[in-house]
Amino acid sequence: MTAPVRGTPGTPRTMRAMNDRATLDLLVAHGALTRARIGELTGLSKATISQMLERLQGAGLARAIGAQTGGPGPNALLYEVDPSAGYVAALSAGPTGITAIVADIAGREAGRCHIAASAVAEDVRHRTAQLVAEAVDGALRQAGLGHDDIAAAVIGTPGAIDPRSGQLRYAPHLPGWHSRTLRGELAEVLGTPVDIENDVNLAALAEQYDGAAQDRDNYVLAWIDEGVGAAIVLEGTLLRGATGGAGEIGYMPLPGAPLAREEAGPTGQDAGGGFQSLVAAAAVRRLAGGTASLEEALADDSVRKELARRLATGLASVVAVVDPDLVVLSGRVAQAGGESLRALVEQEMTGLALPRPELRISDLDGDPILIGALRRALTRARHTVFDTSA
Numbered sequence: 001m002t003a004p005v006r007g008t009p010g011t012p013r014t015m016r017a018m019n020d021r022a023t024l025d026l027l028v029a030h031g032a033l034t035r036a037r038i039g040e041l042t043g044l045s046k047a048t049i050s051q052m053l054e055r056l057q058g059a060g061l062a063r064a065i066g067a068q069t070g071g072p073g074p075n076a077l078l079y080e081v082d083p084s085a086g087y088v089a090a091l092s093a094g095p096t097g098i099t100a101i102v103a104d105i106a107g108r109e110a111g112r113c114h115i116a117a118s119a120v121a122e123d124v125r126h127r128t129a130q131l132v133a134e135a136v137d138g139a140l141r142q143a144g145l146g147h148d149d150i151a152a153a154v155i156g157t158p159g160a161i162d163p164r165s166g167q168l169r170y171a172p173h174l175p176g177w178h179s180r181t182l183r184g185e186l187a188e189v190l191g192t193p194v195d196i197e198n199d200v201n202l203a204a205l206a207e208q209y210d211g212a213a214q215d216r217d218n219y220v221l222a223w224i225d226e227g228v229g230a231a232i233v234l235e236g237t238l239l240r241g242a243t244g245g246a247g248e249i250g251y252m253p254l255p256g257a258p259l260a261r262e263e264a265g266p267t268g269q270d271a272g273g274g275f276q277s278l279v280a281a282a283a284v285r286r287l288a289g290g291t292a293s294l295e296e297a298l299a300d301d302s303v304r305k306e307l308a309r310r311l312a313t314g315l316a317s318v319v320a321v322v323d324p325d326l327v328v329l330s331g332r333v334a335q336a337g338g339e340s341l342r343a344l345v346e347q348e349m350t351g352l353a354l355p356r357p358e359l360r361i362s363d364l365d366g367d368p369i370l371i372g373a374l375r376r377a378l379t380r381a382r383h384t385v386f387d388t389s390a
Contacts, residue, residue, distance in 0.1 A: 013389060016052070017387065019042070019044060020386070020388045021387065023038060023056070026042070027081045028382070031080065032065055032080040033078065034076040034077065035049050035077070038079070053079055055388070057082075060085055061081065061085050061385070061386065061388070062080065063079065064078065064079055065079070065080050066078055081106050082105075083105060083106045085105045085385055086105040086151040086381050086385040087104055087105065087381075088102070088105070088152045088380070089139065089140075089150050089152075089192075089377065090154055090156075090374040090376075090377050091132065091135060092155075092367060092369040092370050093132070093156065094157065094158055095158075095226070098114070098115045098132060099113070099135065099367070099370060100112070100113050100136045100138065101139055102136070102139040102140055102142075102150070105381060110139075110142070110143035111139035111141070111142030111145070112142065113135050115131055115135045129182065129185040129188070132190070133190060136150075136153070136190055147191035147192070148191065150191065151385055152380035152381040153190050153194045153195070153377060154194070154195045154380070155196050155197070156197055156202040156369040156372065156373045157198070157199055158199055158227055158229075159198065160243070160248070161197070161244050162243045163243070168196070195380065197372075197373070198229075200221060200223040200231045201238055201240075201372070202368070202369050202371075202372030203223060203231065203362075203369050203372050204328075205238070205372040206368045206372035206375060207221055207330070207362060208236075209375050210364060211362055212326070213326060217235055218233065218234055218322075218326070219324045219326040219327065219328060219357075220319070220324045220326070220327045221233075221327075221330055221362075222311075222331075224279055224311070224329065224331040225332045226280060226282070228275055228280050230247040232247050232322055232324070234324075249275055249314065250275055252314060252317065253274055253275075254275050254317075256278065257273060257274055257275060257277045257278050258273040259273050275314045279307060279310050279311050280333070281294055281333055284333055285297055287303045287307065294336040298333075298337045298341065304340060305344060307341065308344030308345045308347070311329075311341075311348075313348075315345070316352035316353040317353075319349070319353045319355050324355075325357055325358065326358045327357050327358070328359075328360050329341075329345070330368055334362065335361070337361075338361060339361060341361075342359050342361050
């Protein structure tokens with residue numbers, strides 16, 4: 001999809017900007033292309049393509065990287081998006097710490113930094129923005145860049161931003177993240193607007209672009225890790241809900257699980273009731289006696305079968321309401337269980353709900369939350385960096 005452009009529709013400037021954006025999007029999607037291949041994909045004339053590539057190179061948005069070899073006739077120059085045209089920051093924040101990566105506009109990682117949970121816990125209520133800045137600064141130093149180079153930043157956290165109040169909800173274990181002014185504080189210390197997004201929603205975005213859901217428009221991502229959640233995508237659009245809480249299935253009441261309100265602490269915050277108390281990583285370790293790793297616990301047939309039964313019971317409630325084509329199992333518990341767990345869950349779901357979606361295990365290489373945050377940040381940055389209408 002081309003970015004909206006300023007000016008009167010149909011003017012030469014508008015048409016140039018639309019062609020520029022379409023070509024840059026093709027270079028992002030396909031990698032380096034020759035002028036002839038750009039012509040095949042866009043239908044533009046040779047003269048128009050030559051003028052456009054000269055213009056994009058002059059603007060620092062595209063560059064020639066050598067010649068294509070091995071074909072008939074003279075070697076043709078290859079063009080790609082100039083990676084230095086802009087940079088983005090993508091972050092994952094949670095109980096284990098804050099991880100930041102910096103990538104160029106083509107999506108290639110240039111730097112990474114992790115701030116451990118011990119540092120996050122120290123005076124976190126007053127230093128959240130500063131800790132995020134420290135993580136980004138570490139990644140920028142590794143990349144040899146500064147704050148002015150960042151065109152967009154996206155942070156994935158547990159919980160969800162309420163669209164009405166702007167506050168983070170459903171994440172009591174992140175005490176420093178609930179301020180109404182946090183988004184502004186983050187933008188100030190990073191020098192660019194910041195999007196705060198639910199971590200499981202970002203994992204679902206990663207699956208949509210790079211993973212198990214690339215061929216589906218209606219799917220559910222079930223995140224089974226230290227915490228439990230879901231992301232619901234219908235007709236290609238993420239379902240958020242009125243307060244941003246769509247997919248917070250960790251709190252869902254199920255037979256055999258304590259209610260979240262019964263597990264509440266002195267401030268009324270949830271301490272582990274509902275679906276998550278049956279299937280999260282701690283529950284799996286308890287099934288194995290409490291001392292095993294996830295991998296060791298799920299190597300036990302009886303543990304794997306009981307977990308599959310519990311997962312199927314919870315997922316059936318979601319499937320009965322949403323009726324997706326596909327359920328993607330992600331998170332450390334799902335990865336540890338692997339294909340054998342997936343097959344058992346599929347078997348256990350028989351007869352629990354009328355819809356019978358396909359089940360897949362996430363096969364992403366890397367942290368799904370960071371991959372999704374990077375995807376979202378690149379979309380934001382390209383919207384402005386690739387706009388040549390001015």
